[in-house]
Amino acid sequence: MFPRGADIRLVRGHLEVYEPCDDSFALVDALLADRGNLVNHQARFCMEIGCGSGYVTTSLAIILGKENSGIHYFTRDINPHATRVTQRTLYAHGVHAEVINTDIASRLQKRLVGMMDVIVVNPPYVPTPEEEVNCEGITSSWVGGYNGCTVIDKIFPVVDELLSDTTWLYMVTLTTKNPSEICLVIRRKVYASRIVLQRSTEEESLHVIKFWREGVDDVRDKDIMSSSLDLGS
Amino acid sequence: MRLLTHNMLSSNVKGVVNGFPLRLEASTWVEKEVDFNADFLRSVFPKIDWPALFGASQTVGYVALPESADASMLESEDFLKKFHHALLEIHVEEGALVCPETGRRFPINKGIPNMLLNEDEV
Numbered sequence A: 001m002f003p004r005g006a007d008i009r010l011v012r013g014h015l016e017v018y019e020p021c022d023d024s025f026a027l028v029d030a031l032l033a034d035r036g037n038l039v040n041h042q043a044r045f046c047m048e049i050g051c052g053s054g055y056v057t058t059s060l061a062i063i064l065g066k067e068n069s070g071i072h073y074f075t076r077d078i079n080p081h082a083t084r085v086t087q088r089t090l091y092a093h094g095v096h097a098e099v100i101n102t103d104i105a106s107r108l109q110k111r112l113v114g115m116m117d118v119i120v121v122n123p124p125y126v127p128t129p130e131e132e133v134n135c136e137g138i139t140s141s142w143v144g145g146y147n148g149c150t151v152i153d154k155i156f157p158v159v160d161e162l163l164s165d166t167t168w169l170y171m172v173t174l175t176t177k178n179p180s181e182i183c184l185v186i187r188r189k190v191y192a193s194r195i196v197l198q199r200s201t202e203e204e205s206l207h208v209i210k211f212w213r214e215g216v217d218d219v220r221d222k223d224i225m226s227s228s229l230d231l232g233s
Numbered sequence B: 001m002r003l004l005t006h007n008m009l010s011s012n013v014k015g016v017v018n019g020f021p022l023r024l025e026a027s028t029w030v031e032k033e034v035d036f037n038a039d040f041l042r043s044v045f046p047k048i049d050w051p052a053l054f055g056a057s058q059t060v061g062y063v064a065l066p067e068s069a070d071a072s073m074l075e076s077e078d079f080l081k082k083f084h085h086a087l088l089e090i091h092v093e094e095g096a097l098v099c100p101e102t103g104r105r106f107p108i109n110k111g112i113p114n115m116l117l118n119e120d121e122v
Helices: A022-033 A035-040 A055-064 A080-092 A108-112 A137-141 A150-162 A179-188 B003-008 B038-047 B050-059 B071-075 B077-089
Strands: A045-049 A072-077 A098-101 A116-121 A163-174 A191-200 A205-213 B023-031 B090-098 B105-109
Touching: A022 A035, A022 A055, A022 A163, A022 A191, A022 A205, A035 A055, A045 A055, A045 A150, A055 A072, A055 A080, A055 A116, A072 A080, A072 B003, A080 A098, A098 B003, A108 B003, A116 A150, A150 A163, B003 B050, B003 B077, B003 B090, B023 B050, B038 B071, B038 B077, B050 B077, B071 B077, B077 B090
Parallel strands: A045 A072, A045 A116, A072 A098, A116 A163
Antiparallel strands: A163 A205, A191 A205, B023 B090, B090 B105
16 A cells, blocks of 8 residues: 555644645545556656645655655745745655745746646635735735636646646646636647546535646546546545 | 756846856755666756756866766766766755846755745846
């Protein structure tokens, strides 16, 4: 049996950093559900955009494990507190990721273009007034702007550049945001997608969607049939 | 921050044309053992800007890398070991990355580079 992710008791915290919550757990469970594919994917570089406490990246590093020593992790957040907390969470679990304090809008990724094999994002999706979008600290972890889409809309072009022909993107979305619509937007950019996990909590209903460049990895994704798999516990 | 990351980051200050490589300033760094994986090194080699890696490794006092490298050297275990050490095992803890065009300093604290820009730099 392989490990199931980070130990929540070892995940570090800070007043200004988003704690692992239902959406984080859903994302990690989706990665677990897709572990077999991920191991066979022969990834070199994985990146989490918006790492918060570091729970998801730490979990991914643990799930893929020591036997995949050729995988290197990058993680980034706009919130400096989050980057430091992430560093401590990684350290507490004895895993490593390169942590970068940066803004999604920055063109930092110029040399990373096409380099990432796996990208995971739990984007801020809560609908809020537009002017709150550039808030600092913990607010940046959930403020989604108009319709909850402003930040997601900023993330897509960046992710699009980072994705190589063999990149897989895992993203959390609210079911009320109509994932099929999101998939359509992405489809225009020639991505295929499937829902890896659906989960309803008391407060919200979540999807974790996996995207990849159409025609490239369809064959390697062996779990197409499990697209409505519900691991809700 | 590993030298791998130094090799991937560039300055994105408004008006900057290339912004790479960032000049590395390091006041503290540590060495941490990382599992050796020759396949990874061979596959990442074409993506690495060698002069940038060479320069950065000199900055942190690692002088074993050859000044230039080509794919034929990937056959050599000795070369791979040095490449591995420079790329993954040297972690800069405190220092800065300096934009080659504007001189803007991006501080590195506790191993985390801060690439955030001020509003007037975007």
